[in-house]
Amino acid sequence: MSIRLKLSFLIAAAGLVTALIFSASVLFEMLEQPIRVMDAELKTIAYESVVTLDQAGAASLKDSRRYWIKIYKAGVYEPLYVSHIARHINLPEENKRKALAYAYVPDEVSYVEHNSDGLTAFRIRRMVIEQEHSTGTYEDDGDGDDEGYEDNKTSYVVYAAISAERIKGEIVDLIVVVILGLLLSVIVLTVISYIIAGYILQPVRAMNLRTRNITEKNLSLRIPIKENCADSDEFNTLAITLNGVFDRLENAFNRQKRLIADASHELKTPLSIMRLITDDVTIAGNITPEDASRLSNQVLRMERLVRDILNLSGLELDRAVVSERVDLKSVLEPLTEDYTLLASGRNIQLTMELKGSLYVMGDYDKLFRAFSNILDNAVKYSDKGGEIKISAERRDGRVEIRVFNTGEGIPAAALGKVFEQFYRVEQSRASRYGGSGLGLAIVKRIIELHGGTVSIESCAGESVTFSVNLPAE
Ligand code: ADP
Numbered sequence: 001m002s003i004r005l006k007l008s009f010l011i012a013a014a015g016l017v018t019a020l021i022f023s024a025s026v027l028f029e030m031l032e033q034p035i036r037v038m039d040a041e042l043k044t045i046a047y048e049s050v051v052t053l054d055q056a057g058a059a060s061l062k063d064s065r066r067y068w069i070k071i072y073k074a075g076v077y078e079p080l081y082v083s084h085i086a087r088h089i090n091l092p093e094e095n096k097r098k099a100l101a102y103a104y105v106p107d108e109v110s111y112v113e114h115n116s117d118g119l120t121a122f123r124i125r126r127m128v129i130e131q132e133h134s135t136g137t138y139e140d141d142g143d144g145d146d147e148g149y150e151d152n153k154t155s156y157v158v159y160a161a162i163s164a165e166r167i168k169g170e171i172v173d174l175i176v177v178v179i180l181g182l183l184l185s186v187i188v189l190t191v192i193s194y195i196i197a198g199y200i201l202q203p204v205r206a207m208n209l210r211t212r213n214i215t216e217k218n219l220s221l222r223i224p225i226k227e228n229c230a231d232s233d234e235f236n237t238l239a240i241t242l243n244g245v246f247d248r249l250e251n252a253f254n255r256q257k258r259l260i261a262d263a264s265h266e267l268k269t270p271l272s273i274m275r276l277i278t279d280d281v282t283i284a285g286n287i288t289p290e291d292a293s294r295l296s297n298q299v300l301r302m303e304r305l306v307r308d309i310l311n312l313s314g315l316e317l318d319r320a321v322v323s324e325r326v327d328l329k330s331v332l333e334p335l336t337e338d339y340t341l342l343a344s345g346r347n348i349q350l351t352m353e354l355k356g357s358l359y360v361m362g363d364y365d366k367l368f369r370a371f372s373n374i375l376d377n378a379v380k381y382s383d384k385g386g387e388i389k390i391s392a393e394r395r396d397g398r399v400e401i402r403v404f405n406t407g408e409g410i411p412a413a414a415l416g417k418v419f420e421q422f423y424r425v426e427q428s429r430a431s432r433y434g435g436s437g438l439g440l441a442i443v444k445r446i447i448e449l450h451g452g453t454v455s456i457e458s459c460a461g462e463s464v465t466f467s468v469n470l471p472a473e
Pocket of ligand 1: 373377378381382405407408409410418423424425426435436437438439440441464
């Protein structure tokens with residue numbers, strides 16, 4: 001069942017429950033009303049009959065043929081007066097003050113509103129009325145005794161009844177009207193709720209339509225959102241969240257696409273060189289030591305490239321790193337040892353200064369790879385006889401590692417780009433050292449996975465400083 005239908009039914013059900021409670025209370029009050037009117041009518045006729053009977057005798061009582069009346073003198077068994085219909089209809093004379101009684105209405109009194117199929121309902125009241133100089137009404141408490149009488153007063157016990165069939169019919173009519181009204185309101189409510197639900201769910205339909213159109217060829221398409229905060233609702237928030245998801249998907253998709261395009265481009269050069277060498281070898285019939293060395297260099301370059309591509313695409317898929325306690329000293333010290341050897345070969349002086357506790361949470365191997373890439377660059381791009389300084393310290397709950405190297409540096413315009421994949425400041429300078437162009441992209445991804453940041457400063461023509469900032473453990 002669609003949400004629109006579900007919403008309509010739920011609203012209609014809630015409306016029905018409210019209407020039921022309301023109509024039940026109104027109905028209850030409306031049903032009471034005619035009974036109260038009947039009771040008042042019976043009380044009046046009883047009072048008037050007793051007054052006439054007391055003053056002028058039973059013969060002067062006018063029989064309206066509408067009321068069932070029996071009047072007794074208190075304590076006397078025989079009634080003083082029995083109305084016309086009371087002679088034909090047998091109603092129980094109980095001590096109850098007010099009651100509903102049922103009896104068959106014979107044909108002789110068929111003018112009384114009656115139920116032709118069975119028993120007819122009568123409202124019957126028992127009243128004790130005193131007559132003296134002034135007339136007073138005494139409402140019997142229903143316990144049957146005649147307490148409160150005084151000897152100089154004449155007390156009459158009156159049973160007065162009236163057919164309740166008309167009222168019964170009215171009650172049935174009323175219930176039917178209420179039920180029909182309820183049914184009608186449920187139908188109207190369902191239709192209105194259906195229209196309202198359609199209006200409320202309109203943004204969902206629009207979102208659904210737009211989302212369906214977003215494909216790999218159409219990844220930049222977004223769900224329209226309301227910019228005005230006052231118009232914003234839950235659906236707008238959902239649209240903003242979905243747009244955020246699409247942004248991330250588009251970025252990841254584009255990064256992968258670029259990686260494939262760039263990687264193919266990067267592989268083209270070594271492959272062309274290798275093809276030229278193998279062509280030469282085929283023509284010459286043998287391979288010179290020079291060609292063998294060039295061939296081996298290109299194979300090494302391709303190997304490095306493929307390894308870095310695999311590393312980077314693996315890191316792209318990682319959401320988080322293995323989190324263990326890593327002492328950055330145990331990362332930086334062995335690296336410094338290795339690179340000191342390499343640096344001394346080019347007469348570069350390498351120094352290291354580590355201060356305080358350098359514990360972070362993360363993946364030892366990945367951190368090792370990141371700092372190895374930075375140091376590798378520092379050695380590669382330092383001038384002969386230059387200087388490399390590694391320093392690390394803990395400050396404000398973070399660990400900051402700085403790697404400084406002298407050399408040609410990086411021009412200001414290129415600083416923002418060196419972390420992009422396959423970006424090289426100078427193609428010739430980088431390929432001289434056989435770099436893949438992915439080293440710093442890998443560094444950035446690893447540091448980000450550790451919740452850290454990496455930045456770069458450079459005095460063009462003089463030096464470069466890499467700063468890595470990681471949350472301390
Ligand atoms: P590569 O494999 O070419 O070294 P990287 O991603 O590691 O690729 O570096 C990108 C570019 O940034 C390099 O080609 C180089 O031009 C520049 N670069 C990186 N580190 C340094 C450094 N320490 N000194 C000077 N230039 C650097």
